[in-house]
Amino acid sequence: NAGVTQTPKFQVLKTGQSMTLQCAQDMNHEYMSWYRQDPGMGLRLIHYSVGAGITDQGEVPNGYNVSRSTTEDFPLRLLSAAPSQTSVYFCASSPRRAGGNTIYFGEGSWLTVV
Amino acid sequence: AQKVTQAQTEISVVEKEDVTLDCVYETRDTTYYLFWYKQPPSGELVFLIRRNSFDEQNEISGRYSWNFQKSTSSFNFTITASQVVDSAVYFCALSEQNSGYALNFGKGTSLLVTP
Numbered sequence: 001n002a003g004v005t006q007t008p009k010f011q012v013l014k015t016g017q018s019m020t021l022q023c024a025q026d027m028n029h030e031y032m033s034w035y036r037q038d039p040g041m042g043l044r045l046i047h048y049s050v051g052a053g054i055t056d057q058g059e060v061p062n063g064y065n066v067s068r069s070t071t072e073d074f075p076l077r078l079l080s081a082a083p084s085q086t087s088v089y090f091c092a093s094s095p096r097r098a099g100g101n102t103i104y105f106g107e108g109s110w111l112t113v114v
Numbered sequence: 115a116q117k118v119t120q121a122q123t124e125i126s127v128v129e130k131e132d133v134t135l136d137c138v139y140e141t142r143d144t145t146y147y148l149f150w151y152k153q154p155p156s157g158e159l160v161f162l163i164r165r166n167s168f169d170e171q172n173e174i175s176g177r178y179s180w181n182f183q184k185s186t187s188s189f190n191f192t193i194t195a196s197q198v199v200d201s202a203v204y205f206c207a208l209s210e211q212n213s214g215y216a217l218n219f220g221k222g223t224s225l226l227v228t229p
Contacts, residue, residue: 031215035217035219042220042222043207043217056214092217103149105158107157107158
């Protein structure tokens with residue numbers, strides 16, 4: 001049981017490049033979400049999903065795309081990276097039935113855009 | 115709209131002191147969930163507690179205790195007899211019932227416990 005796996009852990013991008021942050025969970029959780037963490041800002045919700053084929057925007061969705069074609073995977077795409085997207089990204093998943101008692105976070109992905 | 119406010123940006127205490135971290139929230143939902151997470155210097159997020167909006171019982175877990183008061187929209191966290199290992203950033207977060215447990219985090223309180 002690997003929990004929530006994020007890849008890559010570290011990435012350096014040039015402005016304008018595209019990339020995908022991968023998030024996978026092996027717990028059959030319905031709910032998944034992406035957050036970014038910036039100094040002094042806490043974690044802010046980017047996008048979330050309540051099940052395969054269903055996604056919605058969070059607080060800071062601009063510049064990011066998501067899709068949820070399977071229950072296991074919830075990739076976060078940066079189509080044209082900007083320095084403002086330099087941040088630490090966390091993916092999370094939780095089972096619907098647990099009532100939110102346990103929200104599992106990945107270890108984070110450190111992204112630098114130069 | 116929902117909002118979580120952690121007014122204390124940084125707190126510094128000496129080991130064995132008690133410390134309370136404040137959390138005030140705003141939501142229009144009647145059903146919601148409140149959380150506390152710990153983020154040590156290593157960066158991972160450690161779940162501490164979840165409280166449902168319909169359960170106002172206070173909780174104690176070892177040196178940790180939580181005081182949930184709907185009347186003041188507060189969910190405060192107290193560490194008794196603090197230890198150096200408690201040094202971390204602590205986040206309070208709110209989730210509404212129909213949001214897929216997506217969390218709205220406060221900006222965090224950085225706690226430094228010195229020997």
